[in-house]
Amino acid sequence: MAFLDNLKRSASTGEIILQRGGREVEFKKMQNRFSLRLKQGSVKTADALQSLCGPVDVSMRHIESLRVAQMDVFEVDDRTKLDNSMQILRASPHVDVVSHVYRLGESLSSEVIPTGIMTIQFKPEAKAREREKILEEFGLEVLEDLDFLPDGYFVKTTKQSTMNPLKTALKLQQYKEIRIAEPDIAFKVDYLHRPANPLYKHQWYLNNSGNQLSSIAGADVRAEEAWDITTGSRYIVICLIDDGFDLGDSRFNALGKIVASRDFKGSDFSQDEDLDLDGHGTACAGLALAKEDGQGIVGLAPKCAFMPITMPANITDRLFVAMFQHAMNENADVICCCWKARAEYFPLSTAMNAIIKKVAGEGRRNKKGCPILFAAGNDSSPLDGAKNDIHWLNGFAVHPDVIAVGASNSRDRQSSYSNWGPELAVCAPAGGGSNARSMVAAGARDSVGANSQFDGTSGAASIASGLAALILSVKPELGSAQVREIMMETADKIDPERGQYKDGHSPIYGHGRINAHRALKRAVQF
Template sequence: MDSVILKRGNSTISLEKSEDAIGLRTKSISDLKAVLPTMDEGMSWVDTSKVLAGFHIINIKGPKDIDFTLDQLREHEMINVGSHVYHTPQSRIPYIPTGKITLRFDPAVTEAEKQLVIDSFHLQVVESRIKEREGTENEETFIVSVTPQSPNPLKVALELQHMKNITLAEPDLSTPGKLAQFDPPADPLFKEQWHLQNKGLQFGSSLGLKAGADARVVQAWEIMGSFGNPECVIAIIDDGFDLGHPDLSGPGKIVAPWDFQTKTADPTPKYMTQYEGDYHGTACAGIAVGSHNDVGIVGVAPDCRLMPIRWGGNINDDAIEDWFFHAMRNGAWIINSSWCASAANYVLSTRQLEAIEECANKGRNGLGCVIVFAAGNSNTDVNDPQKETVNGFAIHPNVISVAACTSRDERSAYSNYGKEITVCAPSDGQGGRGLLTADVRGKFTFQGVEYFAGNDVGDYFRGFGGTSGAAPLVSGVCGLILSLNPKLTARAVKEILKETARKIGEPADFDNGHSVHFGYGCVNAEEAINFIFKSIQP
């Protein structure tokens, strides 16, 4: 049973079977540690440390499907009970059936008929409750439980709910509780990532900061109750990627990597001189999808996955088709492009226009890939043919064009502008602070001399910025949006960003809701997620 809709209380609940999580009940935690290493070769597992109704929630990765793995484990002598884990379509929060079902019969049902139902599903009666009602027959409620001979408790409940002589059949579902206070990421550098939540103060200093000058990402996480959906894949077309970086690695994190220079699946950074290397892609990836793993930084959509595409550096018709079609064919939901042509006046060819249009309309099984482009950093209009400043990529009608604003909610002076700008997003700029993100690690040798790789010494860079930094932030927000509602079209995602953006600057900057400098405003993850929740309410 991969998905099911069950009556619950005065409403219904839609549950989907997790593809990578199971619940195991053993006599002790030591039994669990003894069982898991005995699984098939190639199978990896992670104990999530979550325990629901006595079931330890385990994440499984391997060559066999989840049903096969669970059936195998159920046969192990140390496993008392094994269960699938479920979640709702809008969240990855786990639900696990405890095995108990609340059951009520129509008053006309005889004892023999009740017993027949109990026997037919191999149930066991745990408890019987009588509720007295004035003027009517007393209402009897049974708490029953499945036995080893019973079908899946959700299947039992669903069949019972369709029987005309039964008025109530609800499975008991265990899910984690949450205090009203949001539990922020434990990644140690998270507190320095002002673009996720800007409290106006860091380490006692307010220099370059303004409270609230951020993308409202932490608030969005809190509303969602998650950090994104691993099914959501964000492709980043850029230079090299340090895929061994702790914030860009982990089981299943990387999807369909490709290097269009070497024609291999290894988009590792290359080093040109002691001052120049492929450091840009790693920084962009960290902003969008840096992992929530208690290490280093955290991205806007940390539980989404990364498709790293190392470009060839040269822009032409074949290259644009190659990059974008690779992303589309391999299941990218979002495509981030923090680049443009070197020429200030670059008009797209028909093939380039149509390649991007095809991705935006036909990708994601017809829903369209969300395509995000940086507006550029020349302080020029993205579409002024008379002054010969045309960024053909940023003005494509099917893309989200992103300008930059600062940690003080001001325009980044370098940011390109124009009527085609969709939104702006926090980045570096005069009077503000840079973005903290992942950096290429290690050292390399050039002409016999050893140098540190990356933009800075160490594994992280505090000075990233430009519209290059603003664009993957928006791509990450799009990842959260699609994590919550994967059925949205690319066009709908763009409209949600426009509808929910936060107005910054002066009121006079906006004409009919749009500013040439800020677009429809600063990207607002919180309001975007609120908008979706309101739209999916029954």
């Protein structure tokens, strides 16, 4: 769509179409909400905002605070006064950024907010003076040079900027010197589990003898046979990025087990009401690498080390980059993410795509790349395709360097919620489905107890990350592409009647349910 036509569309409908990571994304303006960031501090009530910035002729109320973006969201009662109220607030010397709130396409749950930061990538032939002239024209301040994106920069709008970040990006995308111009957005994530003892015999996903109700023998990852080869190495580090971790749990609290932990929630800017506090991160970590302590469950890679990265429920493109940079700088060997954006259609930004590519291709001490696993999602929908007239896209799971993991159940059938598609690499056991069992996983001690029922592709991805770590434990010189190849090549082709396998791949199970024993035997020979 031509720039002027798009700008007219924005003025008349509140919608704007931008390129994001090579995909078109429609931003739809919410007519009754705005967000703002103060130069100092924050405001939690409409009265406090007007006391600081002056009266605004509309009734409003505070909706939420975004910790990472340090922005507060307000809702007005009279939508006809929204734009005028925002103009008044922009004029205040106390205000840094005022922005509309948007939805992505038709999704009602995909609220996103431009943070005032942008990713710009110049074409290599653009000269320094041409670049500076463009930055000056749009009032943009350079925040950071991006080593993972050639000629790329994080920039920030300033008081000299005359357009909001979306319109600025739209116009910049027309410049011949510009390859990429994308606004950084704050978005919410969904942790991909379905919450539903300390006995190994209940961990059917590691060793399924078929003697429990709603299970069949062999619907597991062949853990015991794999452990005859290795239970992992403390020199191999699994990085889990999640909502929080109980690091005092005896299954993690051991000498040398926890390395390079990092909390990206930031200061106590706000109480994040959307944060899932029922032990999602702890449960995922338990499935991947809980050590044998004689008290609870054991992870698939119990002797591997653990790099916990804590994230808030609202993140930005830039924070995503920072989390992956930390994991790479601290030499994580495997990265596992058991969440997705809270949106049906969510393409990754160019910066997000680039940092995944860099970590997957150049990460780890040997610079041969770090395997990155993402849970496929629990929407019973395609990873990239149409369902019920809605186009679904999980940008994380469809990245070509990501190992996307779906879920199978205790009967070697598809877990009813698991997303599907040609991008699916493998599946791993998780709970769910008719006549199937839930999983048993480690949970937070002070909430749901030391063990909990835990269903979802989160569990599947966590177990698969344990396998990736076991492979590197026996063959640390492998690269990420080789680990992926081994996991797919040695997977069991379960449920052949329903699996729709073609050339060894099923849209429901990927290349099959992971088999840890076969994978380690193959790794030793690789």
